[in-house]
Amino acid sequence: xxxxxxxxxxxxxxxxxxxxxxxxxxxxxxxxxxxxxxxxxxxxxxxxxxxxxxxxxxxxxxxxxxxxxxxxxxxxxxxxxxxxxxxxxxxxxxxxxxxxxxxxxxxxxxxxxxxxxxxxxxxxxxxxxxxxxxxxxxxxxxxxxxxxxxxxxxxxxxxxxxxxxxxxxxxxxxxxxxxxxxxxxxxxxxxxxxxxxxxxxxxxxxxxxxxxxxxxxxxxxxxxxxxxxxxxxxxxxxxxxxxxxxxxxxxxxx
Amino acid sequence: xxxxxxxxxxxxxxxxxxxxxxxxxxxxxxxxxxxxxxxxxxxxxxxxxxxxxxxxxxxxxxxxxxxxxxxxxxxxxxxxxxxxxxxxxxxxxxxxxxxxxxxxxxxxxxxxxxxxxxxxxxxxxxxxxxxxxxxxxxxxxxxxxxxxxxxxxxxxxxxxxxxxxxxxxxxxxxxxxxxxx
Numbered sequence: 272x273x274x275x276x277x278x279x280x281x282x283x284x285x286x287x288x289x290x291x292x293x294x295x296x297x298x299x300x301x302x303x304x305x306x307x308x309x310x311x312x313x314x315x316x317x318x319x320x321x322x323x324x325x326x327x328x329x330x331x332x333x334x335x336x337x338x339x340x341x342x343x344x345x346x347x348x349x350x351x352x353x354x355x356x357x358x359x360x361x362x363x364x365x366x367x368x369x370x371x372x373x374x375x376x377x378x379x380x381x382x383x384x385x386x387x388x389x390x391x392x393x394x395x396x397x398x399x400x401x402x403x404x405x406x407x408x409x410x411x412x413x414x415x416x417x418x419x420x421x422x423x424x425x426x427x428x429x430x431x432x433x434x435x436x437x438x439x440x441x442x443x444x445x446x447x448x449x450x451x452x453x454x455x456x457x458x459x460x461x462x463x464x465x466x467x468x469x470x471x472x473x474x475x476x477x478x479x480x481x482x483x484x485x486x487x488x489x490x491x492x493x494x495x496x497x498x499x500x501x502x503x504x505x506x507x508x509x510x511x512x513x514x515x516x517x518x519x520x521x522x523x524x525x
Numbered sequence: 526x527x528x529x530x531x532x533x534x535x536x537x538x539x540x541x542x543x544x545x546x547x548x549x550x551x552x553x554x555x556x557x558x559x560x561x562x563x564x565x566x567x568x569x570x571x572x573x574x575x576x577x578x579x580x581x582x583x584x585x586x587x588x589x590x591x592x593x594x595x596x597x598x599x600x601x602x603x604x605x606x607x608x609x610x611x612x613x614x615x616x617x618x619x620x621x622x623x624x625x626x627x628x629x630x631x632x633x634x635x636x637x638x639x640x641x642x643x644x645x646x647x648x649x650x651x652x653x654x655x656x657x658x659x660x661x662x663x664x665x666x667x668x669x670x671x672x673x674x675x676x677x678x679x680x681x682x683x684x685x686x687x688x689x690x691x692x693x694x695x696x697x698x699x700x701x702x703x704x705x706x
Binding site: 312356358462 | 696
């Protein structure tokens with residue numbers, strides 16, 4: 272029995288082997304369901320690695336040139352991307368959300384004055400529009416604007432990296448024009464597990480647009496990728512994505 | 526797929542003849558047909574053809590036609606592979622310009638909703654998995670594979686195979702959900 276190793280199968284998928292060898296391998300896997308299954312699994316692994324950015328520049332080009340040339344293949348990539356978001360991090364442990372929400376609310380009140388002054392900084396809007404969130408001055412409050420457009424770049428959700436002294440984050444969910452003046456429900460989840468929900472919330476004007484403000488204690492945010500579902504009357508109207516870096520969790524426990 | 530041969534249309538009788546050739550038991554023949562179509566689709570996809578499913582169907586049509594003309598085929602899979610290779614050449618002749626895949630990958634604005642829908646489908650399909658399967662695939666993507674394999678008491682290869690089988694089920698589930706919607 273001639274065995275085929277993993278590298279050879281990858282070389283087949285990425286057209287990195289001589290044509291005669293390719294034809295010979297093709298003859299084999301068409302008749303061998305196990306070998307065919309191995310190729311399918313490796314293709315899935317390659318697409319997963321591509322989505323994570325875990326492939327070399329050469330392999331990336333090969334994947335784009337040889338594995339993503341048809342709609343059906345691109346659907347596999349879309350699936351890989353969605354799957355990464357859905358299972359990107361392990362289950363967070365259970366937290367006493369009610370009590371922590373109350374703590375967060377107190378911190379919010381204390382930081383409100385500071386917040387109002389900070390909000391008026393002229394350059395703020397430019398700063399928050401950057402893909403990597405600019406660090407706020409050391410303090411207890413941090414704010415970030417999330418745009419619904421973020422969902423389009425699912426490969427790279429916005430990085431939110433507040434200083435370790437931050438205790439409360441205010442996430443502003445930007446609304447599309449026409450979506451304001453409603454009562455919203457917000458659900459924050461990580462790897463499919465709900466970690467925060469709040470309703471009703473009302474929008475606030477923000478320049479020429481409207482945002483839905485969400486206040487969250489940074490103690491509740493593990494490093495990882497999050498999804499925020501914004502709903503009206505039980506129906507999701509928009510999704511927002513962001514990820515947090517390790518610093519967000521560096522605040523010492525009380 | 527515009528080919529001269531594709532003017533011949535697959536009849537009920539020709540399809541029945543193809544199934545019969547695959548296996549005398551209709552249920553088994555159905556499974557074999559699906560497996561063969563999957564393999565042909567992958568073959569065309571991995572040959573960079575633009576419409577793998579259509580070309581797989583074209584291949585099966587041509588095989589069915591030969592059978593309906595009473596041609597004796599010793600090894601149906603091998604014969605289908607030969608036909609498929611011919612179709613690859615035909616397809617390449619038609620494709621004068623190489624596609625710039627990265628250009629086609631650009632995500633346009635209108636796809637945001639589709640992506641949200643897809644994510645919801647993936648989540649629904651994940652939720653429909655048995656708890657152990659769901660937990661395994663979540664951990665597979667989030668944790669160190671060596672450690673996870675040790676914890677599960679299996680080799681990394683076995684872990685990978687197990688996780689990728691679950692992944693494939695998820696993909697099938699999402700594909701079915703997409704087809705329905």
